Amino acid sequence: VEEFPPSGSNGVTLRCRSRVKSSCPIQSKDYALPNSSWSQGMMDLYSRFLEMCKDGTWKRIPSYSNSVDHIPGKAFWESLKLMSEKERKDTRLFPRNMDTEGVGFEYAMFLNPSEKRMVCLFQPGPYLEGPSGFAHGGSTATIIDSTIGSCATFVAGRVMTANLSINYRNPIPLGSVVLVDSKVDQVEGRKVFLSCHVRSIDGQTLHAEATALFIRLDSTKSLQQQMSCQ
Numbered sequence: 001v002e003e004f005p006p007s008g009s010n011g012v013t014l015r016c017r018s019r020v021k022s023s024c025p026i027q028s029k030d031y032a033l034p035n036s037s038w039s040q041g042m043m044d045l046y047s048r049f050l051e052m053c054k055d056g057t058w059k060r061i062p063s064y065s066n067s068v069d070h071i072p073g074k075a076f077w078e079s080l081k082l083m084s085e086k087e088r089k090d091t092r093l094f095p096r097n098m099d100t101e102g103v104g105f106e107y108a109m110f111l112n113p114s115e116k117r118m119v120c121l122f123q124p125g126p127y128l129e130g131p132s133g134f135a136h137g138g139s140t141a142t143i144i145d146s147t148i149g150s151c152a153t154f155v156a157g158r159v160m161t162a163n164l165s166i167n168y169r170n171p172i173p174l175g176s177v178v179l180v181d182s183k184v185d186q187v188e189g190r191k192v193f194l195s196c197h198v199r200s201i202d203g204q205t206l207h208a209e210a211t212a213l214f215i216r217l218d219s220t221k222s223l224q225q226q227m228s229c230q
């Protein structure tokens, strides 16, 4: 694989050179890049985090519509072998299942490896409505689970959510931008304990707080370790 994670281009071409005579490009669109639906607040926050990536403290995490595309290195090709081309095309990561920009989950994640922390800039669109004008609690749970899950994956490897507990403190207005801030608190054997806060950009409003338990599925290296091996 030539590049992981992609460095800011709109999509990345992964080229397989080992098993086929000619290279076989597989195009994956990176959805965690600005689009015209992003508000000024979302753009400003995104720029601020990109700035913090320059000294290596933070890393921008690309986001694809299919889970398998997130797997780096050899494991990507191993996972690809286990599914048909149809399966790969028809399966979509739940928060990436809407084609129209801005109507559903608009989000971008950044990882701080040394703090074992993942933040997600999240702008919920109109199709996520719960109470009139506000995000559905299930959509909030989804973005928390995805952020915490990605954090746990980078730190511990393949994981599944065993428990997710959320306190909803203040509703999230549709079209607003919130910061989902998660970190690994403790790792005990296969158990990964995490916590998360969802706040408004100015930090004044706490929208939700959560704790979670993820269970590591096997002894594979964390994504972070795999990335640094390449």
Ligand SMILES: CCCCCCCCCCCC(=O)SCCNC(=O)CCNC(=O)[C@H](O)C(C)(C)COP(=O)(O)OP(=O)(O)OC[C@H]1O[C@@H](n2cnc3c(N)ncnc32)[C@H](O)[C@@H]1OP(=O)(O)O
Binding pocket: 061, 067, 070, 145, 146, 149, 150, 153, 154, 159, 160, 161, 162, 163, 190, 191, 213, 215, 217
């Ligand atoms: C950019 C990145 C890429 C992109 C990545 C994108 C990230 C998306 C993230 C989405 C994540 C999801 O939605 S995942 C989907 C939702 N989750 C699920 O469907 C999980 C369903 N549950 C399961 O499959 C299973 O129960 C597991 C895997 C969680 C655990 O099963 P297991 O492997 O057999 O382990 P098991 O022996 O039962 O448990 C191991 C230890 O954990 C404890 N334990 C297990 N469950 C619990 C629990 N709910 N609460 C307390 N403790 C528990 C046990 O007591 C035991 O402790 P001890 O005796 O050792 O002390």
